[in-house]
Each structure stands twice: as structure tokens, then as C-alpha cells.
Amino acid sequence: MAAEFTRGDPWRVATVAPTVALLAVLTVLPVFNLLALSFNSVAWSDGVARWSWNGLGHYAALPADTLFTSGLSNTLIFAVAAVSGQMILGFFLALLVSRTWRGRVLYRAIFLLPILVPGIVIGAIWKLMYNFDFGVINQMSGLLGFAPLDWLGQRSTALLAVIVVDIWHWTPFCFLLLLAGLESLPRDVYEAAHVDGAKWWQELRYVTLPLMLPTILVTLVFRLIVAFKVFDEVYLLTGGGPGMATEVLSFTIYRRFFTEDRMGYGSAISVLALFVIALLIVVALAAARRRREDA
């Protein structure tokens, strides 16, 4: 295809080349640098960095690194749970708003509010809300007769608490994309379904969902990628604790690469994270293509 594109037309090559070069410098080069670093260890002496070849040593050490294995499994749990919650909530909110005429602008503004709040503020808000001694959640549950819970400090609730924050933060993103999708659906199909006597759930099952599938898939992929890279909420709320209950891959990379200053090892984890994200994208795109072909 590339050959077809450039054949006999040097002008095309000349116009595309700067973009390709820019892409190579900004994207490919850093990734190759990361890859190269992942096969090396870096030590500093006399103010100079000295690289030493480590082969596959860093990669071989990964399975025994409990921080890494916990980070990987928690990230997968986090991404699946948070994105599922956001997609379901976002879809139903979008459905409600798309069928509401009075106060529609107000609802839309209210539902979008959390996505406008900076991450650091979200961390502060929820850290206060989850506070064991004076958090509003424990105060309210106390009024109902429940004992206070250490939401962020105990293993059984910490990851769930972070997932709830992420759902609160990112549901508006899903809502916005899905609402745009819903509003662009052809009305005549609904009218036909109505004439045929379809109930609301049949309309949802046989009209809305199939027509919305491409939008749902794109939203899902966007959210999965971002959820897989989660860092700020964990950093601000739990620091990966208690123990390793909320350790996520980005936080492991931060610890190993930055705090512990193990650049080679941190790069190996980063390369693996990059691979998993790329895999997610490939799988999602393949699913979308297959769906299109089936249609």
C-alpha cells in the first residue's frame, strides 16, 4: 500500500516525510531508548552515568518481584471493574439525558462536573471523605448505626475505594461520548420499531445497543487504556497500600524507576506495560473490525 502511495510521485514522499520523521523522533525513538535501557543497568560515578549490559536479567527478575506481580493483577482488576462501572453508569445517564428535554442542559452540566475537577483536588476531596476520624462517609454511616470503617487503610476496602473514586471521576467521559453517539442515531429506525410495537427494553436490545456498538467500543478502548495507566488516584489516596492492596503498575514503575532510581529495571516494567496496552488496542481494534465485517 505504501509503495502504491508513493509510486511515481516524489511530491507525496516529500510532503509526508517530515511527519514521519517527527513521529519517529517523538514516538519511536523514546520507545527504542526505553527498550535499550531495559537491557542495561545504570550507575552513577564522578557525575557520569555508566551503563552496564544486563541482557534479559531485568525481565527474568520480574516474576519474583511481588510489587510488580501485585501491581499487574491489581491494575487488571482496577481497569476491568472501574471501566465496567463507568460504561454502565455512563450509558444509562446518557440514555436518560437523551430522552429528557426539560433541564437537559443543566443535567449535562452536572453530570460533567467531576471530569472538570483536577486530579489533585479529587484526591483531596476523597481523602477527606474517606477519613476514618472525621470523614463524611463514616459520619453518615455512623448516623445509620454502622461502625466507622478504615476505607483506605484496610485491605478489604482500599482497592474498592479507589475504584469508586475512579468511577466518579471518569463516568462523565463515558457519558459524554455515549450521549454524542445516542444523539446521532437515526430517528427513523426508532419510529419503525415504535410502529412495530417494540417495548422500551426491546428497543434498547435490538435497536440502540447494536447501533451504538462502535461508539461503545471506542469509549471502552479509550477508558481501558487510561484506566490501565492509573497513577494519580493511587498516589494521592493510598500510596499503593495498605501493603500492596492498591499497588498498580504505574505506581510500581514510579517506585522502581524514580524513587529507587533503578532505571534499567523500571524500564523493563515500562516496556511490559507498553506491550499490554498495545495488546489491548490490537484486541479492541480486531473486535471492532470483526463486528464491522459481521454487520
Add this chain to the structure above:
Amino acid sequence: MTAKKKFSRRSVMAGGAALTAGAVTSWVRPASAQGRQAPITIVINQSPWFNGFSGAVDAYEKATGNKVTLDVNPFAGSLEKQRNSVRANQGQYDLLTMNGLFFVEFYQGGFITPVHDIDPGFKLDPQVATFDDTPFWDAQNKTVTSKTGKLMGVPINPNIPLLYYRTDLYQQKGLKVPTTWDELLANAKALHNPPTSYGMVQRGARETTGVTYDWFPYLWSHGGNLFRNEKEGDYSVVINSPAARNALDYYLRLAKEAGHPNTGGQTQGQVIQNLVTGKSAHAIMVIAAWAQMDDPTKSAVAGKIGFAVPPAAPGHMPAPPLGHFIGGIPRNVPKERQVAALAFLRWFQTYEAQVKLVEAGAPPVRYDVLASAMNQKPEYRWMKALGEGLKHSRQMWTVQEGAQLTAVFDVRLNQAVTGELTSTRALNMIAAEIHDIMQKGGYRTGRLPDLT
């Protein structure tokens, strides 16, 4: 044309150089005791002692007319910024505030200029505490020692943990200031009234050197240690010893019987918050937090906190770990800024500057200030305890892998505090992981058999 162009460029450069030289000479021309100096930037972390340091910097600027910019960051963020600066071709920061746990990586990495390379006549004031010789670095033997090491910086903060206790509650209950851990447990239990107030609040959260730093006084004062003999180069890991287990078991027992129900989630900020809101009767915490205790706008217990050296197990000495900071001047900044940074340090170590530091809310590094008449004033009642504590203080480690060591401790101790690991398993895991780090670092090491 070319020649003219060349001439023109040269003349511009020469003019620029002359202007720069003029500016530099005007900076270094004496205008006060420290002379007129180039503006400097200090990277510092937002610790409880920051306000005091900031006040001292204001006093320096006022006294000398020299300009100092403070780049303030969270603890971990400050370390990262310092690393980035010293590894660049030209550093952004002229003075680093290196924490006692991480300074070795800066020394060993060759990032810090020995003080006498900047000014051969500089003298560290004999009244300034030298904190287990940590301002001196012997690059040959990779060790801190004043005998063969070069002076690499000037201590700027004497952080060690002290016991904070409620004097009003002690009076009410007729309690005696504890000198042993058993006495502390008994006192804490006597004042434990959850959920209104807790006998003791300890750090247990997983944050950089949080629970790790706070547990070390318990470890050493129970007779435990991390390495067999670090000063002699024996880095055999002995953290999984029965004495260390006693120390960890005690830490957990104190939390369980008289502590906060959420010890595993307590950060330094939360420990301070529990104290100043009157919810905690005791805490063992860095002295840098003293100023917040007596600030009536922040504290409900102003004037009601007493200070003492942390207790010890019978037969052992108290052993507060050093969490001090050393001001170091990077290699990769221009000479005039190195000179300016050293001028600041020279002023900072004077008696007058240290008094200003205390008045602004930070503890001093000079013994004579700690022993001065200031310590008779109620607001400086912590000075005696600090002076006494410094006599027993110790350095946690002096290896450049400090950041890796603390990462291991932070996770495993937090897991022990939250009940995810038993003390035995946590210590065995710490021993195995640290032994691995030391082996990879090429140290003479080994480890004890696992605790059972």
C-alpha cells in the same frame, strides 16, 4: 563581509563576557559579613521544619541583601528534583537539602563538590553537630568518616524523633515520663479512651520512609540492627534477629492495645493532626513538628505537649535515628553560585542565624543554642530533650542503595502493621530482599537463618 560578521559576533560576545564579569565581581564584592553574592536557588522539601528554614532565609536576605529562591516540594518530589538537577550539564539548584537517608547516593555519584574545593579556608563550626560524621565522605573507602573523609556539606536540620506526650494528662493521672517501652505502654493504656482519644498514635502507612523511620528507634533500643557492622564494612543482614522481632512485636502491640485503630493508614501528617487535635496522648515523631504543637491557630493542645528522649528496652540505650538534612553544593553549577551557596551556609551555621532559625520555628544544629538560656523558655522546652537525644542518635544506613532499602522496609512493615504479614514473616522477607540488594551492590554481606 564574513570577516566583518565574525568581528561583529566576537565583539558582542566580548561585550557580554565583560558585562557578565562585571556582574559577577559586583556579586562577590563584600557588602556585609558574607559579601554580595550571586542569587542562589535552594531545593527543599515541605517538611514540618520548612517554615523555620524559610524564616532563616528571609533573615539572611535581609542581613546581606543576597537573593535566595526556595524551590519547595513534597519529600519524594524533592529527591527527584535534586537528582535531575545534579545529573544535568548545568544544575538548576545551587544548594541541595539532602536527607540523611539519601545523601550517600549524591556523595558516591560524584555530584557534590567538597566544601574545601570551593573555599579551602572554610571551617565547620565546632558547635555544629556532625551527626555520626555524615557530612564527611571518604570516596576511596566509600564511607562517612571525619578521619579520612572530605567535608561535603553543612548540616542544616537536626531531625531526630522525640517522644511527644500530653503534660496536662500526665498531671491529671499522676504519670511519670517513661524511660522504658513497658512504661510507655502502661502510660498509653492509661490514657487510651477510643474513639474520643488514643493512648498512642504511630505511623504505619506505606509512604517513603514513613513507618520505616519511626520503627528504627524501637529496633535499636531493643538491641536489633540492620547490618552486623556497617562501619567495619560488614553488611551482613541481621534484621531477622530475635531482638528485631521483639521490637516489631512491641510496635504492633502498642498499636493494638493503646493505638489508633487505623495505624496502618497513619502518615506523618495524620499523626501530627491527631496530636494537635488532642486525640492522641503520645507520639514518637521528628522534633521538627514542635512548632505546630504550640501554634494556637493550629493546635488545641498549645503548651500542653512535653518532650522526652524515646524510651528503650531494659539494658539498652535510647536510639533515635537520624533524619537530618545536609546542605550540599553540586558540582555542576557555576563557581560564583557555589561561592554564593557556601556564603549562605557559612552564615547559616553561626549562632545568630541558628537563633533566628529557632525563632522562626525550626530546630537548630548547634549544641550551644540547644544548651543556651533559650531552653529555659516554655516555648523551647524541647531543646533539652533534643540535645540529649542527639547524643544517642544514629545513622540508619550509609549506602547509596538507601532508596531501595527504604522501599523494602516501607512495604513489609506496613504489611506487618496492617496484619497482612506476621512479624516473623515480615522480617524474614525484609532480610531476604535486602540481602539481595546488597549482593547485587557488591557488598560483603550475608544473612541470618530465617526466624521460625
